[in-house]
Amino acid sequence: MSMLRDFFTFIGKVSCFGVKALVGAFQPPLEWEFFLGQIEEIGWRSLPLILAAGFALGVVMSMHTRGTLVQFGAEAMIPTLQSAAFFNELGPLVTALLVAGRVGAAIGAGLTNMRVTEQIDAIESLSVDSFKMLVVTRIVACIFVLPLLTVFMDFASLAGGFFSEHATSHISLQLYMTSAFKTVEWANFIPPTLKTSVFGLIIGTVSGYFGYTTNEGSQGVQRAATNSVVLSSLLIIVVDVILVKVIFFFFPGQAI
Amino acid sequence: MKINYAAIGVFVLSAVVLFSVGLFLIGNSHEAFSRHVDFFTELTNTNGISPGSKVKVSGFSAGQVSAIQIPDRPSGKFRLKLHVDDKLHKLVREDSFVTVESDGLVGDKFLLIHDGTDQAQQAPRGATLRGQEPIELSAVIAKMTGVMDQANVTIGDIRTKADGTLDAISATVNNANGIVDGIRSGKGTVGMLLTDQQTSNSVKAAVGNAQQATANLDQVFVQAKQVMTDFQSRDLSQKAEDTLNNAKDASRNLDQTSRQLNVALNEALGPDRAGDNAAENIRESLANVNLATANMAEDTEALKHEFFFRGFFKKRGFYSLQELTPDQYRSNSYFESQRSQRAWLNATDAFATDAKGNEVLSPAGEQQIDQLIGTIKNSVIDQPIIVEGYSNQALAADEMVASRSRSILVAHYLEEHFHLSARNIGLMPLNATAPASSGKSSWDGACVVLLAKVK
Structure with a gap:
């Protein structure tokens, strides 16, 4: 019973943490310097990871689908399937999970370390809102950067798929792109890309909460980092189910 | 904390550009940025066509179904609004018609606008094109059922006729049976052969004669065989063969000689340079000689009477x-x-x-x-x-x-x-x-x- 109460208490605290951060984002003054710094840290420095992962996944996906589709004589469907899979689901989800792994751990560990080393207390002593400066900027940066990284992931995966297909069947780039975008509609591209903002909110909120609230020395740093990644990833996958349903609700044509 | 603004700029701008490219590529594939013309068509059954379904003109992807107006009574028709690329407007004529097609065996349904004739006028914007209802599977089944019923009736007729034929065959077999019975009881020539003792004796005697004749013939064959053996033992066959070979050689020589003679005669009697053969030449020469001697006779006759x-x-x-x-x-x-x-x-x-x-x-x-x-x-x-x-x-x-x-x-x-x-x-x-x-x-x-x- 007490565990259940602790669980709901945790949910309530995290939710309030997130709402407070969102509200704080719209309350001036905004810490632009820290925000742009987080953009660079979360976005720019994650870009190699996203591009490499997207390209590799594109190659692997193309190879796997080819093996299956060839049995039905439907090799021409490979670009279509590739784009449909990455634009709809794989691109946003994999991007969010990768960012959760890289950035979530960094946020959780970084903030916990600042708490342990009393850097946050020092900031507070200067009458600066540490929450707004350290947490809000990270959460907003995650919300802003995730869709952009998703776009990179989508196109990197298409590039990987084309690379694989061209090596196998010498398909031209024009035909590959025409086939890839033949069945994709805006509803397959814009809502899934924008839903990663929610993933960014989850990553920023969860990791910010664990980092900002943990004050238990080096073990706390470790636990905060681990919890940030695990819970962020879990929530991303669970929330993705809800978001897909929401998209189908607003774009019924996309529901198969 | 030093911020790398250039990196942020590149990152954000690249993402925006890629996002825009994605939007345009998707938009182009759905002709989102091209000029469009709207047509209408009416169908009793939409057959799975929904707003957003593809519209093709003569097989070329031309647009999509933008709206479907539901009829207000059961006998009414669905009115579909077709959003078609203006580039293909020239192919859509007043006699064009619309059918519901399937993209492969398990593919999506789409509307196909069949291009009209060159003589027909171009269909104006907002025109209602004639919709051709697809063939329903149930209609096909109904037709098949009718065909099967008819086949059933036909098979029944055939069976009736086959029964009659079988009866006729049965009667024929019975008749044949009666004939065989008659033969057995001694009726007719064949029956007599089987039952009459005298006839049987005659046949037996004939068979005995035939056997005797065969025995004689056999004896003749034995003698002939002995003669042949004798013939072979005396090596007469070799001699006969030698004689035959000599005769063959002689005939070969004769043949050769006759060929040479023939060649000589052909050469002698053959046509000359003018193409005349020997007989003609001789005949002609004789005629000339005859004429000459006649002339000479006259001349000599005349000479006789001359003074000298x-x-x-x-x-x-x-x-x-x-x-x-x-x-x-x-x-x-x-x-x-x-x-x-x-x-x-x-x-x-x-x-x-x-x-x-x-x-x-x-x-x-x-x-x-x-x-x-x-x-x-x-x-x-x-x-x-x-x-x-x-x-x-x-x-x-x-x-x-x-x-x-x-x-x-x-x-x-x-x-x-x-x-x-x-x-x-x-x-x-x-x-x-x-x-x-x-x-x-x-x-x-x-x-x-x-x-x-x-x-």
Whole structure:
């Protein structure tokens, strides 16, 4: 019973943490310097990871689908399937999970370390809102950067798929792109890309909460980092189910 | 904290550009940025077509179904709004029609606008194109059911007819059965053969004779075999083969010779440069020779009568014995004045009739001629001789024929027996009347007259 109460208490605290951060984002003054710094840290420095992962996944996906589709004589469907899979689901989800792994751990560990080393207390002593400066900027940066990284992931995966297909069947780039975008509609591209903002909110909120609230020395740093990644990833996958349903609700044509 | 603004700028701008590219690529594939024209069509059944379904013009992706208006009563039709690329407007004519098609066996449904004819006007914007209802599977099944019912009826008819045929076959078999029964009971020839003892005995006797004949034949075969064995043991077959080989060689040589002869004859008789063969050449040459000799005869004849030559002939008394006519012979003084030696051949003694009924010179006649020639001996070689033929038959024509025939018979005998030249023998058929100088008024038979030689 007490565990259940602790669980709901945790949910309530995290939710309030997130709402407070969102509200704080719209309350001036905004810490632009820290925000742009987080953009660079979360976005720019994650870009190699996203591009490499997207390209590799594109190659692997193309190879796997080819093996299956060839049995039905439907090799021409490979670009279509590739784009449909990455634009709809794989691109946003994999991007969010990768960012959760890289950035979530960094946020959780970084903030916990600042708490342990009393850097946050020092900031507070200067009458600066540490929450707004350290947490809000990270959460907003995650919300802003995730869709952009998703776009990179989508196109990197298409590039990987084309690379694989061209090596196998010498398909031209024009035909590959025409086939890839033949069945994709805006509803397959814009809502899934924008839903990663929610993933960014989850990553920023969860990791910010664990980092900002943990004050238990080096073990706390470790636990905060681990919890940030695990819970962020879990929530991303669970929330993705809800978001897909929401998209189908607003774009019924996309529901198969 | 130092911020790398350039990195942030590149990151954000690249993402925005890529996002825009994605939007445009998707938009282009759905003609989102091209000009469009709207058409309408009406269908009783949408067959799974929904807003957003593809619209193709003659198979080319042209747009999508932008709206579907639901009918207000069951008998009404769905009104579909087709959002078509303006580039393909030219293909959509007033007689174009719309069908619901399926993109492959399991593919999406789409609307296909069939292009119209060149003669028809271009369909104006907002035109309602004729919708052609797809063939329903249930309709196909209903039709198939009808066909199967009909097939069922047909099979029933066939069965009825087959039953009748089977009855007829059964009756035929029964009849055949009756015939066999009749045969068994001795009816008819076959039955008699089976049941009558006498007939059976006769057949048995015939078979016994046949067996005897076969045994005889067998014996003959044995003997023939023995002969053949004997023939083989004496190596006669080898000899016969040798003989045959010799005959073959001989025939081969003969064949070769005949071939050579044939070649020689072909070469000899073959066509000359002008293309004429030997026979034609010879015939032509003979004709020429004939003509030449005729001319020459005329010339020589003319020469005989020329001044320088005629003295010889006048002295001799005649020009040519062959051309001497009976009248000239009678009237010519030379012949009249000649005291020539004569041998009179009597028709009854000197002439006879052979088996075929022709008159021939008899041995007595020949002997008489031989005696005459014997008097002058070798000088007969260039002796001019006149053979006078006589006949005293009733008809003048018969007289002439018979007298000439007798003179010819005697002349031939002289030519053949004494090898005299025909040039020196003159034929003179004188009918029955002899020349006055001969000392006889008439005669029946022949007379050989030896004329005096020219000195």
